[in-house]
Amino acid sequence: MLLLLVQAFNGLQFGVMLFLMAAGLTLVFGIMNVVNLAHGSLYMVGAYVCAETYVATHSFLLAIPAGLLAALATGVIIEIGIFRALYTRDHLDQVLATFGLTLMFNDLVRIIWGSDAIYATVPKFLAGQVVIIPGAPYPAYRLAIIVVGLAVAALLYLIIARTRYGMIIRAGASNRVMAGALGANIVVLYTVVFALGALLAGLAGLMAGPIFTVASGMGDSILILAFVVIVIGGIGSIRGAFIAALAVGFIDTMGRAYLRPLFGLFLPSTAADNAGPAVASMLIYIVMAAVLFFRPQGLFPPRMR
Amino acid sequence: MAANRNRRLIMWLGMAALALVPPVSLALSQPYYVDLFTRILIFSIAALSLDLIISYGGMLSFGHAVYLGVGAYAVGIADAYGIDSGLFQLLVAAAATAAIATFIGLVSLRTSGVHFIMITLAFSQMIYFLSISVNKFGGEDGMTLNQRGQFGSLIPLDNANVLYYFVFAFLALFLWIQSHLVRSRFGMVIRGARTNPRRMAALGFPVFRYQLGAFVISGVMCGVAGALLAEQALFVSPAIMQWSRSGEIMVMVIMGGMGTLFGPILGAVAYLVLEDVLTGLTQYWGFFLGIILVAIILMGRQGIMSLVYGLRWKSSHG
Amino acid sequence: MKAKWLLAAGLLPLFATHASAADKVKIGLITTLSGPEAVMGNPMRDSANLALSMLGGKIGGLPAEIVFGDDQQKPDMGRQQAEKMLKKDKVNFITGMLGSNVLLAVYRQVIGAHTILISANAGPHQLAGKMCSPYFFAMGSQNDEAPEAMGHYLIAHHVDDVYVMAPNYAAGHDMISGFKRTYKGKIAGEVYTTFGQHDYQAEISQIRAAKPKAVFVFYPGGMGIQFVKQYAEFGLKKDIPLYSVYTVDPGTLKAEREAALGNYDASFWGADLDIARSQQYVAAFTKKYHYTPPNYGAVTFDAIFAIDSAVKAVHGDLSNKKGMIAALEKANFPSVRGNFAFNTNHFPIENFYLFTVVKTADGKESLKKRETIFTAHKDAYASECPMTKK
Structure with a gap:
């Protein structure tokens, strides 16, 4: 039973991480109606710059703003340089241009920082473990990720639900033309929203650095998972992204932990050894297909387009 | 109309040039080019099939490589069970991709736009992970085939030139089918459904069934390409259906020019020749490919087809 | 007609280069040189260049050239490169082969062209057994051998309650079956994870709950970096020691x-x-x-010197393939492994060592030999190889 609780915690941490990626993606998607495959590159840029700064200065307090700033700057540059030309285009152009950006960035980091994976370490003050559940000390760093992630989620909720800018964003998500007609500066709004998304992706990337590998292409796999999240949650909905991210985190974690023993109950052991992990790796895609089959617009589509 | 005539001319010239690849490489005593172009023709078929649904049908499948994989694995698995009839292998590949495409189409076509892109991606990821986990058929390592499919002594596929023309014949056949298909009533309906599905439905066309039909035809064509790839390489592995591979096929279509019939084939030639040259020159070839790709899109997605005959036509936005 | 003459005129220089190709040794090296796994491929390239420069740019006394091909980790790309090397560059030897999947994809084609293929890393069991060939040599090791060594070591040291993990793909299952061939103790848990997975907290929590005496894993490349880091992060390392194969090398370290x-x-x-x-x-x-070479580099270094010894033995007659194969079988070259010999299936007979990670004087981590586990070890598949029976 305790183990189940531990796994729930693991799922929460994974889900929070996914949420940070998905939040920016779903905003950009919902408001500008742009498919952004380069979102994973912003995650990668945040991770690289943070790790490199940390190695150079030994100061995590310097490394965090450096990583965030780099992701933000990269985001603003590609928004102004490339995305502005893509807003009026169809999804195909967007998919291809951002696919091209991903290819470019994956090699660019290798040109700048070399092919070797970068060593990023957990800062000293978060290096140990915290005992929350008896017998299963949890890494302090991951706990910090959960806290930061939940705080960011709350902050985003406040911004969007309570502030004037949030109102404009909401207006933009449900009816772009109307928001513009009512006097919102759409050009600035788009840049701000994109920058916000870049910032969140950079934050996810720099937090991921010390526990995953900082390497070329690190953003690709999490990007696909983030897409799964926003599609399940309903494109453009922060609330949907939050719930779906946690759900995907839980489902994936539980699948990995318990599918193999579950299959072992009714399959011979070698068959279960093969089928367990196979189904576990497909599980969230199966869930996504099922959700879309019954609710093509996702679980929490933003009201009215 | 002039544009149409030009396009046909380029198509004939292009196919004639492709038909000359084996004698020319023989004359140059560079048999390698026959192999390179066999691969290029196979990817041309894949690009052609994708063009049918994205350009004419407006269905942005981002998981098209999955049919390459299913077609190739069908051949590989048939070979593993000792079935060496080439005809049978191709039929199995076509049937398997038809079944999978029907299933994926039934689910995905309920959605549209971004959701469609994502759900096709999700299905391809699912089958990709499945192929990695099934150790009986090689898993991540892939499976080596025992021999090429047998078509009697008339078509010995072990000869590289025979294999080339065998693939060439399939490409010509599919090109012919597609050029008729898009101008047929069926083609009109799926093109109409791209711009305005409601109107087409109001006119009494069962739009969903037409779209599903196009989706399956495209999948089967791509599946045959996958089967040919397996016959050529005598090897199949999950890498054939990585998500980036789906992106590459899409890039070929766009590089060549969407909805131009021969464009995707030109795109496949350009992409793979570029890859062949660039990988020899730099380990950062993805960097250059990425820049080229972004540039093509920003300049208004004018594929090679439009460069060739100097006519600018605005690609229509769905 | 005119076009034909033009073509012919253009051909002349081609024929000229072709004629001179006979007294030049060409070696094709296929490995991963782009993308994340280039970390393992780059030292192979560097070592080959180093070996050639130490030989004064000559192989067996003839001027030599190494042609590099990037497989991008994709088997079909590897095959494309092999085709190019065989038919366009007309190489005399092909080496490299970081990944088993790429090696298996090019194998039939290279062997079928009667070109000598020397794997400088991958050693899939098929090629050690039923699919072995006179034209194929594996310079590294058969994939199962290192886990066999680890299993042997653990049993010898009375560690008899082990949790085992690997990615869910062919090599992962091979590694675990290799481990079980020598390890006869209790298996506390046997888990296969998704290939390319990057978060292992769910699995690590399961390990902690199972309370084994030790954990044995196979996680190559990027997966290894992640697993090792997270294993330490969750604080398991101090209670349950981690034993691995192909998971910690100078690159991932x-x-x-x-x-x-x-x-x-x-x-x-x-x-x-x-x-x-x-x-x-x-x-x-x-x-x-300016970096420490991993085993991928060391084996490639050996491979180039092996080729040199073979060309020397036939006095530069590159058409004498039988002679070159016979020379290679003798393994008559200075190896980084000291005593080195080939078994009947053309796989190595070599020692296996236990390494542990220590901190060196300059504050960096490095692998240090603890003890020799196996001396002159042979793989388990040689008896299935038809060449063994003759």
């Missing part, structure tokens, strides 16, 4: 750092081995490229 401190890894080679030839290689490599 650069990212694993302190997380790998005290871990055990079994291998046939390490940069600190007390073998003169090995030390000579490591010194020359580090001087030229």
Whole structure:
């Protein structure tokens, strides 16, 4: 039973991480109606710059703003340089241009920082473990990720639900033309929203650095998972992204932990050894297909387009 | 109309040039080019099939490589069970991709736009992970085939030139089918459904069934390409259906020019020749490919087809 | 007609180069040179260049050239490169082969062209057994051998309650079956994870709950970096020691750092081995490229010298393939592994060592040999190879 609780915690941490990626993606998607495959590159840029700064200065307090700033700057540059030309285009152009950006960035980091994976370490003050559940000390760093992630989620909720800018964003998500007609500066709004998304992706990337590998292409796999999240949650909905991210985190974690023993109950052991992990790796895609089959617009589509 | 005539001319010239690849490489005593172009023709078929649904049908499948994989694995698995009839292998590949495409189409076509892109991606990821986990058929390592499919002594596929023309014949056949298909009533309906599905439905066309039909035809064509790839390489592995591979096929279509019939084939030639040259020159070839790709899109997605005959036509936005 | 003459005129220089190709040795090296796994491929390229420059740019006394091909980790790309090398560059030898999947994809084609293929890393069991060939040599090791060594070591040291993990793909299952061939104790848990997975907290929590005496894993490349880091992060390392194969090497260690401190890894080679030839290689490599070479580099270095010995034996007659194969079988070249011989299936007979990660004087982590587990070890598949029976 305790183990189940531990796994729930693991799922929460994974889900929070996914949420940070998905939040920016779903905003950009919902408001500008742009498919952004380069979102994973912003995650990668945040991770690289943070790790490199940390190695150079030994100061995590310097490394965090450096990583965030780099992701933000990269985001603003590609928004102004490339995305502005893509807003009026169809999804195909967007998919291809951002696919091209991903290819470019994956090699660019290798040109700048070399092919070797970068060593990023957990800062000293978060290096140990915290005992929350008896017998299963949890890494302090991951706990910090959960806290930061939940705080960011709350902050985003406040911004969007309570502030004037949030109102404009909401207006933009449900009816772009109307928001513009009512006097919102759409050009600035788009840049701000994109920058916000870049910032969140950079934050996810720099937090991921010390526990995953900082390497070329690190953003690709999490990007696909983030897409799964926003599609399940309903494109453009922060609330949907939050719930779906946690759900995907839980489902994936539980699948990995318990599918193999579950299959072992009714399959011979070698068959279960093969089928367990196979189904576990497909599980969230199966869930996504099922959700879309019954609710093509996702679980929490933003009201009215 | 002039544009149409030009396009046909380029198509004939292009196919004639492709038909000359084996004698020319023989004359140059560079048999390698026959192999390179066999691969290029196979990817041309894949690009052609994708063009049918994205350009004419407006269905942005981002998981098209999955049919390459299913077609190739069908051949590989048939070979593993000792079935060496080439005809049978191709039929199995076509049937398997038809079944999978029907299933994926039934689910995905309920959605549209971004959701469609994502759900096709999700299905391809699912089958990709499945192929990695099934150790009986090689898993991540892939499976080596025992021999090429047998078509009697008339078509010995072990000869590289025979294999080339065998693939060439399939490409010509599919090109012919597609050029008729898009101008047929069926083609009109799926093109109409791209711009305005409601109107087409109001006119009494069962739009969903037409779209599903196009989706399956495209999948089967791509599946045959996958089967040919397996016959050529005598090897199949999950890498054939990585998500980036789906992106590459899409890039070929766009590089060549969407909805131009021969464009995707030109795109496949350009992409793979570029890859062949660039990988020899730099380990950062993805960097250059990425820049080229972004540039093509920003300049208004004018594929090679439009460069060739100097006519600018605005690609229509769905 | 005119076009034909033009073509013919254009051909002349081609024929000229073709004629001179006979007295030049061409070696094709296919490995991963782009993308994340280039970390393993680059040292192979560097070592081949180092070996050639130490030979004065000559192989067996003939001028030589190494042609590099990037497989991008994709088997079909590897096959494309092999085709190019066979038919366009007309190479005399093909080596490299980082991944088993790429090796299996090019195998039939290269062997079928009667070109000598020397794998400088991958050693899938098929090629050691039923699919072995006179034209194929594996310079590294058969994939199962390192886990066999680890299993043997654990049993010898009475560690008899082990949790085992690997990615869910063919090599992962091979590694675990290799481990079980020598390890006869209790298996506390056997888990296969998704290939390319990057978060292992769910699995690590399961390990903690199972309370085994030790954990044995196979996680190559990027997966290894992540697993090792997270294993330490969750604080399991101090209670349950981590034993691995192909998971900690000088390449991945650069990212694993302190997380790998005290871990055990079994291998046939390490940069600190007390073998003169090995030390000579490591010194020359580090001087030229400023990083410690991993086993992928060391084996490639050996492969180039093996080719040199074969060409020497036939006095530069590159058409004498039988002679070259016979020479290679003798393994008459200075190896970084000291005593090195080929078994009847053309796989190595070599030692296996236990390495542990220690901190060196300059504050960096490095692999240090603890003990020799196997001496002159042979793989388990040689008896299935038809060449063995003759």
